[in-house]
Amino acid sequence: MAFDMKMALVRPALKYALERNGHGAALGFTLDKLERGETHLTFPYREDLVGNPITGVVHGGTIVSLLDTACGCSAMTIQSKPSVTPTMDLRLDYMRPAQPHKPIYVEAKVYRQSSNVIFCRGVAWQDDRENPIAHCVANFMKVDSKSIQFRSIALKKLRRLMPWRQTSVNDGEQT
Amino acid sequence: MDKHNRDELLLDWQERVGAARQECHPQSLLDMIPYSAFIGAQAKVDDQRLLYWLDKRASNIGNPSLPAIHGGVIGGFLELAAAIEIIYSLNVTDMPKVVDFSLDYLRPGRFKTIYASCKVMRQGKKLVNVSATAWQDDEQTPIASARCHFLI
Numbered sequence: 513m514a515f516d517m518k519m520a521l522v523r524p525a526l527k528y529a530l531e532r533n534g535h536g537a538a539l540g541f542t543l544d545k546l547e548r549g550e551t552h553l554t555f556p557y558r559e560d561l562v563g564n565p566i567t568g569v570v571h572g573g574t575i576v577s578l579l580d581t582a583c584g585c586s587a588m589t590i591q592s593k594p595s596v597t598p599t600m601d602l603r604l605d606y607m608r609p610a611q612p613h614k615p616i617y618v619e620a621k622v623y624r625q626s627s628n629v630i631f632c633r634g635v636a637w638q639d640d641r642e643n644p645i646a647h648c649v650a651n652f653m654k655v656d657s658k659s660i661q662f663r664s665i666a667l668k669k670l671r672r673l674m675p676w677r678q679t680s681v682n683d684g685e686q687t
Numbered sequence: 688m689d690k691h692n693r694d695e696l697l698l699d700w701q702e703r704v705g706a707a708r709q710e711c712h713p714q715s716l717l718d719m720i721p722y723s724a725f726i727g728a729q730a731k732v733d734d735q736r737l738l739y740w741l742d743k744r745a746s747n748i749g750n751p752s753l754p755a756i757h758g759g760v761i762g763g764f765l766e767l768a769a770a771i772e773i774i775y776s777l778n779v780t781d782m783p784k785v786v787d788f789s790l791d792y793l794r795p796g797r798f799k800t801i802y803a804s805c806k807v808m809r810q811g812k813k814l815v816n817v818s819a820t821a822w823q824d825d826e827q828t829p830i831a832s833a834r835c836h837f838l839i
Contacts, residue, residue: 534748535757538725562721563767564782566696570783571722582758596750598705599758603789665752 519548522594522662530581541618547592549622550685551582555654556615557564557607568612574602575616575636582620583632587652588662590622590630595661597630604648616645628654701780713737714776714814720767726760728767737775739768739803748798756796761821765790765803765833769817772805773837783815783837794830797822808834815839 523546530536531543539561545552555578563571580602587597610616619641620634630652635642656662700719707715713730717723726747730739741747741764749757773783773801804826805819819833820826 513792529751531836533747533751533755535760536749538746560721560725563770565691565719565721566700566782571720571763572766572788573722573726573759576766576790577757577759580757580762583828584758588750596752598795599792601789601791602758602762603787604762605787606785 513687516548518594519559519577519589521545522589525662525666526589529632530585535577536581539574541578541581543585546589549586551585551618551620553578553582553613554680555617555618557613562612566630567609567658570612570616572604572606574604574637575606575610575646578616578618579604579620579634579636579646580650582618582649583648584652586620586622587630587632587650590625591654593661595655595657595664595684598655600629600653602650604646606646608643610645611638617641620650625654627681630654692804692837697781700782704774708775715773716771717767718833722763724766726764728764730768730771735803737772738767739764739771739802739805741803745801753795754798755803756798758790758792758796760791761792761801761831762788762833763795764801764818765805765821765831766835768803768807768832769819769835770837772819773815773818773839774808776807777815777839779811779839781839784812786836786838788833788835790831790833791808794828796821796830797823802826813838 514664541553541555543553561570561574597624622632624631632650634648635644636646703744711732727744746756747756747760801821803821808816808818815837820829821831822829
């Protein structure tokens with residue numbers, strides 16, 4: 513496979529944005545693999561995320577967050593100009609309960625994209641990939657707006673670090 | 688976990704569920720679930736129904752550049768609300784088990800309080816269907832709507 517320059521730039525930025533910011537940082541997962549349209553992540557067991565105090569199993573909401581993140585990440589990177597993709601819907605099937613004190617592995621992949629919609633599939637498992645705890649399908653909108661492209665978001669962030677250039681805010685947008 | 692310990696926890700759980708129903712205090716159910724403290728979910732009885740809300744907090748942000756609430760948090764919050772609705776309003780003894788969960792995102796979740804309410808659509812012997820809606824400014828303009836099945 514040819515070297516993908518854009519992915520090489522996007523990968524560390526996205527990894528940083530998801531692992532160190534907001535809810536991603538609070539959950540504490542690690543992104544293991546980030547390719548165009550494919551994301552793998554690992555989530556360690558955490559006691560403060562338990563949903564069932566009787567069995568100690570993590571809450572389903574955690575799995576929603578993990579799969580939503582992984583699917584969203586795959587959808588963002590599949591585009592020729594990577595940009596933020598709003599989620600349209602997400603459907604999750606819990607095939608069996610997660611076991612406490614074990615990490616959860618998540619894999620998500622884009623399986624089809626049309627001109628307006630990106631279709632994504634994700635799976636979460638613990639011991640055996642063939643025997644998953646949850647499976648999900650999520651659809652994302654392709655929004656044709658420059659302001660949400662990774663490129664303009666990165667430029668905006670850079671400009672904040674360079675106060676002497678604040679007067680020419682529209683530089684990046686025209687190119 | 689050994690069986691004896693599980694039975695003890697279950698008894699304790701049932702006792703607290705009974706107390707929460709008697710005192711009309713659904714918040715005490717949420718207090719028993721660590722995940723609800725993690726996202727900051729709260730509940731109260733409001734006008735004959737249960738109202739859930741999620742105050743804004745930095746650890747729930749999904750997209751820092753807008754900022755918008757993480758879609759997973761909205762999903763987790765609605766799933767939690769649906770489970771509490773079942774525990775509080777139906778006669779169940781154990782934790783309901785979620786089977787599937789389907790969520791439609793209607794509007795972006797802005798960085799402010801999210802409210803939610805649920806409705807039990809059907810209760811069977813084994814399965815319960817619950818629909819949940821989340822909104823921010825106005826109940827008539829929901830930001831997300833969910834539908835889930837639980838085994839009881």
